[in-house]
Amino acid sequence: MTEATTAAPDVLEGAAIDFEVQPSEYRHWTLGVDGDVATLSMAVEPFGGLGGKDYELKLNSYDLRVDIELADAIQRLRFEHPQVRAVVVTGSLDRVFCAGANIVMLRSSAHAFKVNFCKYTNETRLGIEDASENSNLKFLAALNGTASGGGYELALACDRILLVDDRNSAVSFPEVPLLGVLPGTGGLTRITDKRKIRRDRCDVFSSVAEGIKGKRAVEWDLVDRVAPLSKWEETVAEEARALAEQCEDRSDATGVALPKLGAVVDGQDRKYKYVSLEIQEADRTANLTITAPDACPSTEAEALAAGSEWWLLQAFRELDDALLHLRMNLRDVALVLIRATGSADTVRATDELIAGAEHWFVRETRQFVKRVLKRLDVSAKSFYAVADGGTNFTGTFLEMALASDRIYLLDDPDTEVEVGITVANAGMFPMSNGISRLETRFLGDPERVPAILAEMRQLPADEANELGLATFAPDDIDWDDELRLAIEERASFSPDALTGMEANLRFAGPETMETKIFGRLTAWQNWIFQRPNAVGERGALSCYGTPMRPEFNVERT
Numbered sequence: 317m318t319e320a321t322t323a324a325p326d327v328l329e330g331a332a333i334d335f336e337v338q339p340s341e342y343r344h345w346t347l348g349v350d351g352d353v354a355t356l357s358m359a360v361e362p363f364g365g366l367g368g369k370d371y372e373l374k375l376n377s378y379d380l381r382v383d384i385e386l387a388d389a390i391q392r393l394r395f396e397h398p399q400v401r402a403v404v405v406t407g408s409l410d411r412v413f414c415a416g417a418n419i420v421m422l423r424s425s426a427h428a429f430k431v432n433f434c435k436y437t438n439e440t441r442l443g444i445e446d447a448s449e450n451s452n453l454k455f456l457a458a459l460n461g462t463a464s465g466g467g468y469e470l471a472l473a474c475d476r477i478l479l480v481d482d483r484n485s486a487v488s489f490p491e492v493p494l495l496g497v498l499p500g501t502g503g504l505t506r507i508t509d510k511r512k513i514r515r516d517r518c519d520v521f522s523s524v525a526e527g528i529k530g531k532r533a534v535e536w537d538l539v540d541r542v543a544p545l546s547k548w549e550e551t552v553a554e555e556a557r558a559l560a561e562q563c564e565d566r567s568d569a570t571g572v573a574l575p576k577l578g579a580v581v582d583g584q585d586r587k588y589k590y591v592s593l594e595i596q597e598a599d600r601t602a603n604l605t606i607t608a609p610d611a612c613p614s615t616e617a618e619a620l621a622a623g624s625e626w627w628l629l630q631a632f633r634e635l636d637d638a639l640l641h642l643r644m645n646l647r648d649v650a651l652v653l654i655r656a657t658g659s660a661d662t663v664r665a666t667d668e669l670i671a672g673a674e675h676w677f678v679r680e681t682r683q684f685v686k687r688v689l690k691r692l693d694v695s696a697k698s699f700y701a702v703a704d705g706g707t708n709f710t711g712t713f714l715e716m717a718l719a720s721d722r723i724y725l726l727d728d729p730d731t732e733v734e735v736g737i738t739v740a741n742a743g744m745f746p747m748s749n750g751i752s753r754l755e756t757r758f759l760g761d762p763e764r765v766p767a768i769l770a771e772m773r774q775l776p777a778d779e780a781n782e783l784g785l786a787t788f789a790p791d792d793i794d795w796d797d798e799l800r801l802a803i804e805e806r807a808s809f810s811p812d813a814l815t816g817m818e819a820n821l822r823f824a825g826p827e828t829m830e831t832k833i834f835g836r837l838t839a840w841q842n843w844i845f846q847r848p849n850a851v852g853e854r855g856a857l858s859c860y861g862t863p864m865r866p867e868f869n870v871e872r873t
Contacts, residue, residue, distance in 0.1 A: 336576050358407045365379040365381045375415035403454070404556050411460075455476075463479075487539060488526060496849050498836075504836075590609070599807060604655070642697060655702050660734070667740040734777070748828060751826060759824050
């Protein structure tokens, strides 16, 4: 963690955050590619964060802007550099890898921003792990110096951790002893569930601000290997080569460039090619619509020829950007109404194409759609899917409805409303709990899932309702009133209560490392970030880097 000398104003409150960036615009990371090995080097520009000169990003500490660049770089490695098999993540500053999240940034930003910031950084690290599992990439954290807090969390997301043995560099989680908060929740989960380190050792490690280094770090499995400075570069190259050899040789593959989306911005509204986002500020609601085109590629070769303009990739890149805009810039929005429109034939044909994908680009696009749907799952907004005249909740689009908290389906014989089942609903896009949204929906009635999947067709509203695919299915007489009342009621509830309720209800079934991370983030970190022991006038986070000592309410709750 980085030292602070003065408290900054609430520099991030109300600022519009842009999640699109190109490598030529990076200020904190350098991405270099040499054959099948890439290197991501971190050298954070001290006043290059979202807050500008309001806080200094010392010692490779980071804010959201730094992590936006990291997430972009990982995405580009997956799409633009398919020949890369190993990625070295390292620091470019002397004797420091990363000091974690910047403290002034955290304590000077709104509570909702703090929690959403932690969520985004965890999604980025889960993206690294997903790339290792599904994208022919392996990651080496080459810790050229101390890695503390979020810096060590980044290392934990990698497949291997190499630490320089210079008698000074250590790995640490100093949040509990120094700041009165949790190590990002993902950090604690990874040392227990991923690296499976003993509980007592985890307890000691998370309580020692200076961290653990050298041979003890290896002995406790906090890192995989240490190397002296004299053999550092040689050992990094050796480790990277060993990881690369675990992956398929794609030296003849050609990447697909990812240009900016070019959304039309009108106030808080966003209009993309396939996605639109309209905000009703007075009602604290948003309309989020995704549309499938009339025609689409029918083969992998045609999809590859379309590249970044392939409608599925383009639409879900737009959806991802819209979700992040909602989450970080529109924190007052209570309820998002999701509609899917356009050609059901296009969605059905595309689902068949990606289900049997052999080409890396088509498989990678399918993996990306999965991650965007997960982003929807864990967003702290209420979502209602609205299936009325002109909508198209088919296959992949139906997954968006199943990810919603409720599905309102118009059951009117005079209005053609259909729900389409495709192979995409059979587990192509698993949730964080490792199972499909249909399986999660029908945990108490598992026989319903094969019955639904047997109906690989467009279902009229009444049949879809009978199969349990609607929460409510009003007729045309009651439709407007029921939907209006449901919207007004939802927007009137406590946002805190809704966030806790939704996070508990959305991840029924198996628990995984991923569900633990987001569950703990929603409950524990959300709570701790509001407690006076952390953020009060004499809380640890507020006092860190100042002459004041923290004062705690000592009651255990």
